[in-house]
Amino acid sequence: MTEWWLQWWIGLFMVVCGFSMGRMGPAFSRSKIGYPLALFGLALAFFSPEGLVDNEIMASSTLNRTLYWAIPGLVGCYTLSKGAPIYNVTKPALLLAGWSIVAISWYVMLKYSEPFTHEITSSLVTIFGLLIVFVVHIMAVRFVESRPLSDETVEPLSESEKTYVTTVLSRNLKNMEDQ
C-alpha cells in the first residue's frame, strides 16, 4: 500500500505549524520561515496524492474547491483593510481594488463551489467539538497561570535587547519633544 497519503496530512500540519511560527513572539523577532512554510504546506495539501481514504478524498476536494475563492477573498479583505479610512484618510484606489477582488471571490464561490449545499449538522458538530477543546485548553492555561511563580532570578536583558529598548525609548522621546 502506498504511503503517499501522508503528504496531505504533512501539508496540513505544515500550514498550522507555519502559521503558529509566524505569529510567535514579539513583532520584531518573528520567525521568517513561518509563512513560507505555511504556503508550502498548502501546496502539498492542494496537490493531493494517491492513497487517501474516502473521507480524506472528500475533505481534500472540499479544501481545493474552497481555496479557489478563499485565497482571492483573503487578498481582497487584506487590500480593503489597507485602503479603509484611518484617521479619516481613505485610499479609494485600494478600496476599489479590494471590493473588486472580494466581488470576484463571491462570484467564484457562488458559481463553482456550491457553498451552502453541505450538510450544516457536520459543521455545527465540528465547531462544537472544537469549542470543547478550546474550553479545556483555557482551563489548562488558567491552571498553569495560577501556579506560584518559581524563585528563579530573571536573566538581565541581552545586549541586542538593550539596544532595541534604548532605540525605541529615544525615538519616542524625540517624537514627544518634536510635538
Add this chain to the structure above:
Amino acid sequence: MAEIILTLSGALVLGSLLVLINIFSATHPYHKPLPLVISSLLVMSVGLYISMATGPEGATVLDSMRQSTSLAITGLIASSPVLFAILTLLMVRISFWRNH
C-alpha cells in the same frame, strides 16, 4: 447518528492536534507547556476512543483517526462561506466607517 459522533470525535482529535502543533512550533523559554500537552493528549485520547468505538470493526487507531479527523476537517471547511460572509460584513463596516 454514527457519522455525527465520528465527526465530534474527529473534532476533538483535530482541536487537540492544533493545540499540540501550536505548542511545539511556538515554544519559547518562558513557556510551561507540560499541563497543556497533557490536557490536549487526554482530550485526543477521548476522541480516539470514541472514534474507535463508533468506527468500523477491525480498524486500526490510525485508520479511525484518519477517517474521523478528515470528517471534522470537511465540516470545518464547509463552514468557511459563513465565516467569509461575516468577514465581508466587517469589511463593509470598516470601508464606510468614519472616525468622528
